[in-house]
Each structure stands twice: as C-alpha cells, then as structure tokens.
Amino acid sequence: MAAAGMSDEPAVKASPSGTATGPAARQAMRRRRSSGIGAPIARSRFLMIAVAVFAGLGLAWWAATGLELVKPIFLPSPASVATQLGKLWTDGTLLIDLKASIYRISVGFLIASVLAIPIGVLIGSFRTWEAAIEPLVDFIRYMPVVAFVPLSILWAGTSDAQKFLIIFIGTFFQQVLMIMDNVKRVPADFVGLGRTLGLPDRKILTRIVVPSALPGIWDTLRISLGWAWTWLVLAELVAATSGLGYRITVSQRYFQTNTIIGYILLLGMLGLITDQVMKALGKVLFRQDSRS
Secondary structure, eight states, rough: OOOOTTOOOOOOOOOOTTTTTTTTHHHHHHHHHHHTTTTOOOOOHHHHHHHHHHHHHHHHHHHHHHHTOTTTTTSSHHHHHHHHHHHHTTTHHHHHHHHHHHHHHHHHHHHHHHHHHHHHHHHHHHHHHHHHHHHHHHHHHHHOGHHHHHHHHHTTTTHHHHHHHHHHHHHHHHHHHHHHHHHHTHHHHHHHHHHHOOOOOOHIIIIIIIHHHHHHHHHHHHHHHHHHHHHHHHHHSOOOSHHHHHHHHHHHHHOHHHHHHHHHHHHHHHHHHHHHHHHHEEEEEEEHHHHO
16 A cells, blocks of 8 residues: 555656756756757758748838838838839849849959968968968958058959959958968877878878868858958949949939848848858868768
C-alpha cells in the first residue's frame, strides 16, 4: 500500500552539484542552448526570422503612408514606388541604368581585387614588404574618398574611367590590409611544416599560405563588394549621364521621391543578392573550412 500523502507526480532528480535533471530541467537547458551565444539555428527558422523582419518593416511603411502619417513628398507609398519602377522598366530607363551601374562596379571592383590580393599576400608574408607598403596604405585609406571626386574628374574626365577610379580608391586600400590580416592568421605551424619538408618560400606561399588564407580572402572580397556599391553611387552622383546614382540625382531635382526610394531599395536588393551569392559560392568552394 502506498504511503499516505505521497504525491503521484514524478520526482525531479538533482545532480551531485544540486542542478535539477528532470525532463522540465532538460528542456529548459535545451532552450538556453538554442538561444545562447553562438548557438546554431535551423536554416528554415533563420529564413523565417529574416522574412518576418522585412515584412514587418514593409507593413510599417504601408501603414505610415496609408494612414497619411507622413506626407508623400517625404515618404511615398509602396504602391507609388512600385508603379514608378514599373514605368521606368517599361520605357527602358531602369534597364539602361542597371546595365551601366553593374558594368562600372564589375570593372572597378575587379581591378581593385586583382591588384589587392597579391599585394596583401606579399605584405602579410614578408615583414620587409610590410614595412615598405603597409604604412603607406594605412595613410591613404584614412583619406576621404569623397575628396577624390573632383580630382578624379580632373585626372580621368567624366568617362567610366572616373567611376572605376573612385571604386578603386574606396575598396583597394581596405582590401590590401584585410587580406594581409587573412594571411597573418595562417598558423605558423603550417609554414614551419613547409620548411621542415624543405620547400622554398615560393612553394610555401603558393601551396600552404595562400590556400589556407583563401576562405578569409573570399570573405574580404564579399565584404568589400558592399563598399563598392556605396562608392559606385558616389561616383555616379557627379558627372554621369546614366546609372542608378545618376537617376537618384536627377529625381532629387524634380522631387520625384518615389524614384529615389525605389532606386535606393533596388541598390539594397542588388547588394543583398551579391552578398548571398558570394556566401553560397564560398560554402561550395571551401566546404572543408565551412565544416570545421
């Protein structure tokens, strides 16, 4: 016979340290682990949260304009922006601007990256070259890119070369220093192993250092590509006859806020797409690094 007054509920066990180890305690611990610092989450949940944030902002925008809390001259409605972008796409203006901007950022970013990668690897590997180049690069990277706009027009005119130059100045010097840091993060034991095997510096660089630093270099290119979009718009705001930045300037003169907002959103979408594409490519190219 069961003793009187004894509860039918299962007892919660305690560990030697005094911590509860029952089902409820284990479930609470799992919740803390799934929401703690650095805790992984399912990709479906990640996408759901991201979409919810964008949907919430869009809903707030729609409510603010629909309830006329903000005048259309300051913030047009989503419908007005979508309609204006549709008109610009139909008459070919949007397509022309997209082609011009994508061409300029592609060439400017490619030139900067092709030059920054070998220089960054060089100064990250050899202290003599670091002493010769790194202080100069550090000095130039603190100069405001905006200040080079009138000089770039003087040097390269108003052609696409001027846009390439602005994108180059805005990304190249940052890339060099970040790639240098990527190379310096290669464990010294890797280099030591190459020396033990009797490899010359050239082969240590090409077979050990560069392959080990490539995932970090790829991330550097991905991040600096976001800066390139910013400098592209700056270059097109002055002395341009086409492009996304140029269209924003023209729309400002005529108070076409719906075009301005639409092009700003388009720039953000293009930046997000390129960033996600480079992330996906990075996972494919460097599978071993992503698994570790």
